[in-house]
Amino acid sequence: MSPLSDTVKSLIADALSVPAADVTSATGLATTPAWDSLAHMRLVLALEDRLGRQLTPNEIISIASAEDVAALVR
Amino acid sequence: MIAIPTSWTPGALLKLETERFVLRTMTREDVDDSVVAWLANPEVMVGLNLPRRRMTRAQAVRWALSYDNATKFMVLVCAKDSGEKIGFFTLTIEGAHRTAETAVVVGAQHWWGKNVVAECRAVLMDFLFDTLNMHKVIGRPHGRNMSSIFNYKKMGFTCEAVLRQQMRAIDSGEGEDKRLDQLIFGMLRTEWHARKAGEAA
Numbered sequence: 001m002s003p004l005s006d007t008v009k010s011l012i013a014d015a016l017s018v019p020a021a022d023v024t025s026a027t028g029l030a031t032t033p034a035w036d037s038l039a040h041m042r043l044v045l046a047l048e049d050r051l052g053r054q055l056t057p058n059e060i061i062s063i064a065s066a067e068d069v070a071a072l073v074r
Numbered sequence: 075m076i077a078i079p080t081s082w083t084p085g086a087l088l089k090l091e092t093e094r095f096v097l098r099t100m101t102r103e104d105v106d107d108s109v110v111a112w113l114a115n116p117e118v119m120v121g122l123n124l125p126r127r128r129m130t131r132a133q134a135v136r137w138a139l140s141y142d143n144a145t146k147f148m149v150l151v152c153a154k155d156s157g158e159k160i161g162f163f164t165l166t167i168e169g170a171h172r173t174a175e176t177a178v179v180v181g182a183q184h185w186w187g188k189n190v191v192a193e194c195r196a197v198l199m200d201f202l203f204d205t206l207n208m209h210k211v212i213g214r215p216h217g218r219n220m221s222s223i224f225n226y227k228k229m230g231f232t233c234e235a236v237l238r239q240q241m242r243a244i245d246s247g248e249g250e251d252k253r254l255d256q257l258i259f260g261m262l263r264t265e266w267h268a269r270k271a272g273e274a275a
Contacts (some may be wrong), residue, residue: 029228036188037221044220056215057236057255064227 008070011050015043028065047072078200084144090201091154092193100138100148108159110134112181119179134231145169148216151194152178160185163198172209174202178222191225199229203263210262217255230269231259 004025012027013020016034029035044063048054050073062068078090087099100109112118114128129137141148147165152158168174176198178191185271202208213231215222226233235258241251 029224036187036189038193038223040224041220057257060217060220060223061227061233061236061257 002070004066004070005073006049008022008066008073011046011073012043012066012069014037017047023066025065030064043069078197079205082205086143088143088147088149088195090149092197093145094154095160095190095194096152096154097163097194098152099143099150099161099216100141100150102135102139104150104159105131105135105138106159107131109162109181112161112179113179117183118181133151134256149198149203151190158182160190163194163246165198165202167206167208168182172207174206176202176211177212186221192229193219195225195229198265199261203266210260211266212261213259215257215259216243217257223257226259229261231261234258234260 001027004023006020009020009023012023014026016032016039017059018034021025040063044050044055044060047063047069059072063072087101088095089098091097095221110129110131113134138148140162141144145167147163147167148163149163151160151162153160160182162177163176163178166175176195178195180190199211202211213222213226216224217223219237237256237258239253241254241255241257
């Protein structure tokens, strides 16, 4: 498990409206109360902005944790 | 502990409760201006990929009453403390195969992001599996319905299929040719019970 980049922390923090310092590898939709459905939508759209393309359905389905976000941003 | 009825008479009115919500059969009296407004709101209906429906109240009542509480349910969600109408679920039963499909509209937008769907769908899952003896429950959101995908994933559904370009993108504002993928999420009865047992442990 590699450390999260500042980019990933920032993407997630903005979507969840939490401090970037609170985003860790343990952050996920099953464990983090701030990761609600609206936050999830904001996160997917922010990721698409960052990548400059629409995510595929399989990519969208894969997103459940900070680690999953990191894998898409790499 | 929320009590789930142990038996069911087809056609009877349904009433279930969660910690924060009452779920009950949508009746003629429930279909007021707020419900009609949900159906006409593209921001609300786009999640279902249904065209917004500019219905009169009478038309909306006929639509609601077409749900028979035997094979098709339209279940209104209200806040337990205030009685505010928040949205509704539809449940469609395929009795021969003991499968059911759920769909949801959260019409009161200030409730978005407040765990309404997961809390209510959980008690409906109990009803479908434990009262109606369903074997499997599915949902079929389109591939851009992030909130719905979030809720299925959070509840432990498995994404079983991606049907490519399965649907026209209705009311997307992107033209007639825009297509959407459709996802099939499924939960088996055994999986639901194992999940609940895990949460209780």
